[in-house]
Every structure is written in C-alpha cells, then in structure tokens.
Amino acid sequence: MPTLNIIQAVNDALRTEMRRDQNVVVLGEDVGKFGGVFRATQGLFAEFGADRVIDTPLAETGIIGTAVGMALYGLRPVPEIQFADFIFPAMDQIVNELSKYRYRSGGQWTCPLVIRSPYGGGIRGGHYHSQSPEAHFIHTAGLKVVVPATPADAKGLLVSAIRDPDPVLFFEPKRVYRAAKGDVPEGEYAIPLGKAKLTRAGHQISILAWGAMWYEADQAAREAEQEGIDCEVLDLRSLQPLDIDAVVASVTKTGRAVVVHEAPRTCGFGAELAALIQERCFLSLEAPVARVTGFDTPFPYTLENEYLPRAPRILQAVRETVRY
Amino acid sequence: MRREPEVSILARRKGANGLPAPAQQTAEAFPLYRVIQDDGSAPPDQIGLADADLVALYRWMVLNRTLDERMVAMQRQGRINFYIGSIGEEATVFGTARAMKPSDWILPCYREHGAALLRGLPLATYICDLLGNAGDVMLGHQMPCHEAWRPALYTSISSPIGTQITHAVGAAWAARIKGDDMVPLVYFGEGATSSNDFHAGLNFAGVNKVPVVFACRNNGWAISVPRERQTASETIAQKAIAYGIRGERVDGNDLLAVHGATVRARARAAEGDGPTLLECVTYRMEGHSTSDDPRSYRPAELVEPWRKKDPLLRMKALLARRGLLGEAEEAKLLADVREVIQLAVKEAEAHPAKPPLETLFEGVYAEPLWQQREQLQELQRALAGDPRVADPRSARR
Ligand SMILES: Cc1ncc(C[n+]2csc(CCOP(=O)(O)OP(=O)(O)O)c2C)c(N)n1
Numbered sequence: 001m002p003t004l005n006i007i008q009a010v011n012d013a014l015r016t017e018m019r020r021d022q023n024v025v026v027l028g029e030d031v032g033k034f035g036g037v038f039r040a041t042q043g044l045f046a047e048f049g050a051d052r053v054i055d056t057p058l059a060e061t062g063i064i065g066t067a068v069g070m071a072l073y074g075l076r077p078v079p080e081i082q083f084a085d086f087i088f089p090a091m092d093q094i095v096n097e098l099s100k101y102r103y104r105s106g107g108q109w110t111c112p113l114v115i116r117s118p119y120g121g122g123i124r125g126g127h128y129h130s131q132s133p134e135a136h137f138i139h140t141a142g143l144k145v146v147v148p149a150t151p152a153d154a155k156g157l158l159v160s161a162i163r164d165p166d167p168v169l170f171f172e173p174k175r176v177y178r179a180a181k182g183d184v185p186e187g188e189y190a191i192p193l194g195k196a197k198l199t200r201a202g203h204q205i206s207i208l209a210w211g212a213m214w215y216e217a218d219q220a221a222r223e224a225e226q227e228g229i230d231c232e233v234l235d236l237r238s239l240q241p242l243d244i245d246a247v248v249a250s251v252t253k254t255g256r257a258v259v260v261h262e263a264p265r266t267c268g269f270g271a272e273l274a275a276l277i278q279e280r281c282f283l284s285l286e287a288p289v290a291r292v293t294g295f296d297t298p299f300p301y302t303l304e305n306e307y308l309p310r311a312p313r314i315l316q317a318v319r320e321t322v323r324y
Numbered sequence: 325m326r327r328e329p330e331v332s333i334l335a336r337r338k339g340a341n342g343l344p345a346p347a348q349q350t351a352e353a354f355p356l357y358r359v360i361q362d363d364g365s366a367p368p369d370q371i372g373l374a375d376a377d378l379v380a381l382y383r384w385m386v387l388n389r390t391l392d393e394r395m396v397a398m399q400r401q402g403r404i405n406f407y408i409g410s411i412g413e414e415a416t417v418f419g420t421a422r423a424m425k426p427s428d429w430i431l432p433c434y435r436e437h438g439a440a441l442l443r444g445l446p447l448a449t450y451i452c453d454l455l456g457n458a459g460d461v462m463l464g465h466q467m468p469c470h471e472a473w474r475p476a477l478y479t480s481i482s483s484p485i486g487t488q489i490t491h492a493v494g495a496a497w498a499a500r501i502k503g504d505d506m507v508p509l510v511y512f513g514e515g516a517t518s519s520n521d522f523h524a525g526l527n528f529a530g531v532n533k534v535p536v537v538f539a540c541r542n543n544g545w546a547i548s549v550p551r552e553r554q555t556a557s558e559t560i561a562q563k564a565i566a567y568g569i570r571g572e573r574v575d576g577n578d579l580l581a582v583h584g585a586t587v588r589a590r591a592r593a594a595e596g597d598g599p600t601l602l603e604c605v606t607y608r609m610e611g612h613s614t615s616d617d618p619r620s621y622r623p624a625e626l627v628e629p630w631r632k633k634d635p636l637l638r639m640k641a642l643l644a645r646r647g648l649l650g651e652a653e654e655a656k657l658l659a660d661v662r663e664v665i666q667l668a669v670k671e672a673e674a675h676p677a678k679p680p681l682e683t684l685f686e687g688v689y690a691e692p693l694w695q696q697r698e699q700l701q702e703l704q705r706a707l708a709g710d711p712r713v714a715d716p717r718s719a720r721r
Contacts, residue, residue, distance in 0.1 A: 297685055310712075
C-alpha cells in the first residue's frame, strides 16, 4: 500500500473515479493545467483532457451553478472551491438550488455532485483563507457534509461521496494536507458515509472531533493519559449524516463529552452535538458537555494559535470535565 | 469626448461567420491609448504633468519595485508569511492614483499598496501591516497585503475577488446624494470581471450614471488562468458597452497614458457623464503571490516580450529625453530608496511581534458582546494555565 498525504489521496480518489466512470468531471479555478493551487488535481488534465478537467473563469456561482446543470443532465461533477472561504459567492446556488432540487421536484430531478474545498486555519491565512464553514451546510437540509482527517479516509470518503446520490460538501483539512501521511489502499476503495471512527477507546471521557482538530484531540488524549485520564476519541468524519449511534454509545459509556471544532462557538456544530447528547444521554451524563472551539470572532491572522482549539485547551477542558 | 481615433469603418469588418462583426467586438474599436514612445518621446499636449511630478512619480515606481523585491526576499527568509507584489504594474497603479483628487476614495484590490503609499501611508506602518505585529493598524486581524488606511481614504481589502466594485458604486452614489465632489477609484484584476460584483456594480452604475472610475488591471493572468480563459471578449473595455457606460483601453505600462485617461474619466464622472471602465493593459511579471511558481503554468516566452515594455524603463526613457534624470541622479535615487526601505523595515520590526491578546476580540462589534468578553477571559485563563496555548509547536504532526 502506498504512503500518501491527503492531497495525494484526494488526487488518487479523483483519478480512480474518473477512470471508472466517465461521467465524473472536475471543474474550478486553476484546477486544469496547473493542477489546483494545492495540486489536488495534478495530472488529471493531462490524463482526462480539457472536457473533463475544466478551468473555469473566476466565479464560484458559475462553478456551482454549472455543476448543478451538469449533474441534472447526468454527469457526476466534482467542483473545487479553491478555499472554503470563497464558497460564499455560490451560497445561493448551494442553499437555494443544489440542496432543494430533489425536494422541490418531488424527486424527478437530483443533483449528485461533490463540492471539494480546503478548509480550516493554522496556515497563517487570515480570515479569508482559514474559515471552517461546515455548520452553514449542515444546517441546510438536502446537503451531506464530510470532513476527513487522514489520507485513507480522504480517499475512501471522497470515492463514496462521488458515488452518493445526494450533493456532498467535502471539506479537506488543509492544515494537515501534506503533514498527515498514511497508507492508502490502491484502486477502488470506498468508506461508507455516515460512519464515525473510534480512534481511541477509553472509559472516562469522550472527545468528539473532525478534520484537522482530530489530531489535536488525539494529542490531548495522549497527554491526558500521562495524567491518568482515560479518554475515548471519536473522529466523526461525516457530520451529515451523523453517526448518532456511535456518539450515543460512546457518551453513554464514558458519561462525559468534549466537542472540538475550529469554527466559532455560537451555532457551531458543537451546539448541535451538545443538544443531541443531552437529549439522548441525559441519565448517563456526569458533567456538562464542554465545547472547545474557535472564538466568536472572524478568524484572526497573528493570534491564530491562540484562536485555534488546540491540544492544550482541549486538555484543560478534559481535566475540568473529569473533575466536575 | 473620447480622444481615440474614429472606428466606424470597423463596423464593416467581417466576423468569422461571414456576417459583419459588431464594431464593439473588435479590439480595434478600443485602441490602446499610448503616450510615451519607446524612445521616451511623448506628444507635449498629452503629458499632463509637471516635470517635478514626473520625477516624483518615477521615484515612487522605483520605490514600489524595490519594496516588492525586498518584501519577497523577506518572505523567503521567513520574516513575513506571504506577499503579493505589483512588479510590472507600477504605471497602472501610480498613473490612476495620481489622477484622482485627494478627496476621492480608493477602493483597492490587493496589488495597489503603491496607491496608499503615494497618499501618505507611512512605509513602516505598511510593513507593520505585513508583519501583523503590534504596530499593525489592523491589529493583526488581516493577512499581509490587506492593508487599510483611512487617512488616505484607502478602504479595507477583502480577499474575495470583486466585492469592492459594488462598494465603490455605493460610495459614489452616497457622495452624489450628499453633494460631495468625490469620485471613487476602484481597482480589480481582469479575473474579477467574471465575478458577481463586477456585473452588479457596472450595471448599477450604468443605470444610475453613478460617478465612479472602474480601473481594471488587466495583467493577463488570474493565478494560472490566462485572460483568454477568463473571458471570450477580445478586450475588457468592450464590456462597458453592454452596461451602457464608457470603456477605454490604455497601455497600462505607460504612466502618462494611464494618468491622462484616468483624469478624463474622473472629469466625466464629476460632470455627471457617468462611470468609465478603464482597462489598463499590463502584465504580471512575477507569480501571483509568494505562494506559487509561475513556471509551472506559464511559459517563459510569454513573459519575455513584456520585459522590454517595463513601465520603469519607459518612464526612465521619458525622463532621460527630457533631461530630467541623469545617471548620477538615478544612482542616487536608487540608493536613497533602498535606504528609506531599510529604515522602514528596521522601524517596523522593532514593534513586538504580536498585538495584545485583547485585540483578538476587538472590533467584532462596536462594543464586545458577552460572548467576546467571556471568551477573552477564558483564553486568558487557558494561557495562564498552559503557555503552549500560544505555541504552534505544541501539537504538530
Ligand atoms: C471569490 C474568490 N475566489 C477565488 C479566490 C482565489 N484567488 C485569489 S486571487 C485570484 C486571481 C485573481 O485574478 P485577477 O482578478 O485577475 O487579479 P490579479 O491577481 O491578476 O491582480 C484567485 C482565483 C478569491 N480570492 N476570491
């Protein structure tokens, strides 16, 4: 099995699916000859040509609206939004068109497509190259939202997303794009959407995380172990559909939960998770559900380390929750 | 009135399908306006600036070029994280900015720091903004090359492409309502002409004859995407026709052409003749930013011809021909500019590397809400408990 980083795994998934199904096309800014600003589409233009690897003009609403039309007509487009921060010009197409097409046509028309986009902070990108917009889309019924943390998951989940009958937002953690390396199965490899991954079993407290923050959660759990605190860590991977059974099983067992995300706290997905946990695990809870998140500010530039919910802050929340 | 040659005969040119091509679809309908010739000569009636101004503007162009080179070097050394330069586009930036009145707003994209410097943004302050340190007027909130400087009426830069275009229309409209003689100058690249805001902005401005100057820096590239993949229009200027406004195409490497066309566009706007879409044809000589290597998408042969068209060489030839700049003066100017930059870097780097912690929560609202107040305290407690909260190396993989 080759060892790949996340960008290479994404590239592998795209290539595998484009070879398997000629309806799969890629479109976006700089994705063609250049291979994408992060090189996720490198080599695809040479292999599949300009009809299937399309450099678009600079208009996200054009990228997504066109992809919707392609999907309606039977293609499986995988549009790239260069940075998740630049998805907002396409918000109308995503929220009012893409997400509602199946529903508003009584299922006569569907839009199976995958919007890939690098998201998240930690690369000194300031507010327009760092945001984590997942909650906007989870909040929009009709969209699926997937966030891989590892190269193998990036490949397996992207393959499933491309084959999925519904539109999927696929957010790639750019902070660990190259740093995260791991073995990735060759050829067709799919991981079902909607399944969380238990990455560390423990009995005292559950840490729920996804994307780049999973690494921080894992680090915090290792440090907590040194202090005698036994953490369980769940990489949610798929936020919509959410693996509610895995969340409930874990928190029912440990009685405590810390939710971690980079996005601002107010109305972040952590709020939904905390609500679900108290609704379903109330009698098992030993402490309030803690949220370790980005703050309620735009994503800052200089103080981004202070802003990000990294391991030291997660560890503090773990300690406080265990001692509650 | 437009000064360009008559173009009516072009209306009879045949299009590819054998039908007459509409005049407005041909580049010839928007001839490139040029003033400074290769030999440095220029028609006297089109110079439009005093000798002292010519020398001063040349100095600004040299300063901007030297600054860009220096900042890229500092990025390579890890002293700043990122940089976007304007090498090759200096005539476009300084020609447009100098043509406006001091009371006119400038709504920048991210490649026109020269306009802010020209209007008095202190160099050291600009460098603090790049460093995001305690001297940064944006309080470390924005990434490099997103400077804002209210004293120069130079508004705040957004990364999302094109958004400032509609803002300019709104500001111009507001000025008209208030009866102010204020014509905004808004900058954007040709990539931005594909954006929603370009369409909305030009349409709104056209319908309402809003006094604004739309300055498109057509530098040929939007990161790796060449102009011909951005739009099937032969020129950017011709897009004006669809919006019912005036379009002009100028040699963006010719300071005097850019300046003259902008002066006229401003005058028309102020007189109630509506907006102008000014296409400044120039070239992005370097990568998009320090994040990309243009060799991976742009053959060197495409860049070569533009080296001869360097706006600084053009200006130098003009000055030499007019006897305004000898070799000794040129050498002194260069040395002088280098020293000014050196001192500014030193001054900027003397500030503490980070603004105070509270600034993270400042400016979200006029007054912080309970969330920001509580979260500041939470962060202070977290830092007191573990200094690694501010240390990037605490949990890297
Ligand atoms: C809405 C949006 N989409 C994508 C980007 C990423 N991006 C940054 S600059 C750029 C190219 C801009 O080209 P152009 O407008 O021609 O300006 P230039 O950089 O050439 O001056 C792109 C695609 C962005 N900043 N905003």
